[in-house]
Amino acid sequence: MPRASAEDAARTARSIVDTATSLFAESGYAAVALEDVAAAAGVTRGAVYHHYASKRGLFTAVVARLQERVASAVVSAADQAGPDAAAQLRAGCLAFLDAVTDAAAVRTLLVDAPAVIGWAEWRQLDAEHSVVHLREALAATGITGALLDPLTAMLSGAMNDAALWLAEHPADATARAAAHRSLDLLVDAAIAQANAGDR
Amino acid sequence: MPRASAEDAARTARSIVDTATSLFAESGYAAVALEDVAAAAGVTRGAVYHHYASKRGLFTAVVARLQERVASAVVSAADQAGPDAAAQLRAGCLAFLDAVTDAAAVRTLLVDAPAVIGWAEWRQLDAEHSVVHLREALAATGITGALLDPLTAMLSGAMNDAALWLAEHPADATARAAAHRSLDLLVDAAIAQANAGDR
DNA sequence: TTCCTTTACGTACGTTGTGTATGTAAAACT
DNA sequence: AGTTTTACATACACAACGTACGTAAAGGAA
Numbered sequence: 001m002p003r004a005s006a007e008d009a010a011r012t013a014r015s016i017v018d019t020a021t022s023l024f025a026e027s028g029y030a031a032v033a034l035e036d037v038a039a040a041a042g043v044t045r046g047a048v049y050h051h052y053a054s055k056r057g058l059f060t061a062v063v064a065r066l067q068e069r070v071a072s073a074v075v076s077a078a079d080q081a082g083p084d085a086a087a088q089l090r091a092g093c094l095a096f097l098d099a100v101t102d103a104a105a106v107r108t109l110l111v112d113a114p115a116v117i118g119w120a121e122w123r124q125l126d127a128e129h130s131v132v133h134l135r136e137a138l139a140a141t142g143i144t145g146a147l148l149d150p151l152t153a154m155l156s157g158a159m160n161d162a163a164l165w166l167a168e169h170p171a172d173a174t175a176r177a178a179a180h181r182s183l184d185l186l187v188d189a190a191i192a193q194a195n196a197g198d199r
Numbered sequence: 200m201p202r203a204s205a206e207d208a209a210r211t212a213r214s215i216v217d218t219a220t221s222l223f224a225e226s227g228y229a230a231v232a233l234e235d236v237a238a239a240a241g242v243t244r245g246a247v248y249h250h251y252a253s254k255r256g257l258f259t260a261v262v263a264r265l266q267e268r269v270a271s272a273v274v275s276a277a278d279q280a281g282p283d284a285a286a287q288l289r290a291g292c293l294a295f296l297d298a299v300t301d302a303a304a305v306r307t308l309l310v311d312a313p314a315v316i317g318w319a320e321w322r323q324l325d326a327e328h329s330v331v332h333l334r335e336a337l338a339a340t341g342i343t344g345a346l347l348d349p350l351t352a353m354l355s356g357a358m359n360d361a362a363l364w365l366a367e368h369p370a371d372a373t374a375r376a377a378a379h380r381s382l383d384l385l386v387d388a389a390i391a392q393a394n395a396g397d398r
Numbered sequence: 399t400t401c402c403t404t405t406a407c408g409t410a411c412g413t414t415g416t417g418t419a420t421g422t423a424a425a426a427c428t
Numbered sequence: 429a430g431t432t433t434t435a436c437a438t439a440c441a442c443a444a445c446g447t448a449c450g451t452a453a454a455g456g457a458a
Contacts, residue, residue: 063421070248153364154357161356162304165349182349189388208435232415245437
């Protein structure tokens with residue numbers, strides 16, 4: 001077989017990540033063989049191993065792209081919420097819920113990723129993309145040192161499980177509204193505690 | 200090789216689950232081969248496949264035992280908290296945090312289990328053991344229909360991620376105290392909302 | 399233009415781990 | 429005492445990952 005040009009190579013690389021993204025989303029990491037990815041992308045496993053070091057490496061690339069997509073949605077939503085820190089926090093949280101469920105990647109990001117790439121590394125990746133903004137937003141509302149980290153972790157976990165719960169009720173507007181209200185409830189509690197002069 | 204008596208067989212079955220529990224906890228599901236489990240238990244893979252249908256089946260047994268252990272700790276703590284529903288809720292949540300981190304099984308229960316046995320089945324298993332009590336406790340404090348399920352999911356997720364965060368700070372008393380205070384904060388917010396006549 | 403190096407794959411192979419089929423000897427029941 | 433069932437061990441088939449090697453064209457250098 002002949003060889004492709006530089007931009008053709010970039011196209012096959014992207015094609016591999018794209019097909020891997022959808023296959024991982026619908027079948028889960030363990031059930032997807034690299035042979036399946038290669039066949040669906042119209043190449044052989046050799047091509048996959050040329051562009052990505054391992055199955056985990058390909059998966060990591062998929063996760064990174066999804067996280068960037070979600071993070072950008074969160075950031076733009078927070079920016080559009082005006083200058084108020086609390087409003088930005090609320091808007092960002094709701095945007096996260098919508099983005100992560102809309103991406104059809106709930107399974108990849110929230111279920112497979114921690115187990116495959118390890119919770120610590122996943123947490124770090126997550127921290128660099130989404131959780132930073134959550135942490136900064138919480139800090140901007142006045143949360144102090146000792147509670148900042150655990151509250152960040154807990155709110156992040158609450159949003160993740162809310163997204164997983166929502167994913168079980170697809171296209172259910174009332175469920176989505178209830179999730180939004182519940183999320184606002186918890187976020188407001190954190191903000192109120194901060195404003196109350198927590199110690 | 201000769202054959203063991205009925206109670207000897209039960210002993211080897213328990214021995215297999217025990218060693219599998221510790222191996223899964225320290226290395227993760229994917230990195231543990233059944234050969235490792237069998238060798239550590241002093242048997243061959245044949246014995247493992249005789250007592251458990253598959254690797255997933257063995258893992259499911261491990262998960263079920265861990266969940267029962269955690270659930271019993273939660274229930275007994277809630278029972279000792281007196282008749283007040285809110286006090287029972289708070290005590291149960293704190294007991295969950297301690298039990299799930301103390302079991303050294305955070306990884307198995309919270310990271311591997313959803314990915315290996317599937318989030319839906321894990322959720323159902325979890326619902327039958329721990330989350331039932333959370334849901335009932337929230338209902339007992341007066342949370343109404345629409346918000347009950349999402350709030351249950353979010354508080355459950357918050358506690359899970361709090362446990363994972365705590366597991367990164369082992370034997371750190373101040374971190375544990377901060378996690379407890381943060382958890383109380385969120386739980387109180389839910390209770391307060393319920394008492395305020397939420398809609 | 400010609401040569402050389404590097405790139406972008408494909409092909410073939412070794413290795414590991416799962417599951418299954420089969421063998422066997424002792425326990426448990428009749 | 430004989431038969432069946434149990435509790436394993438052994439051996440094998442198969443799938444999937446990773447690696448080594450081959451190859452032909454792209455992209456520069458002379």
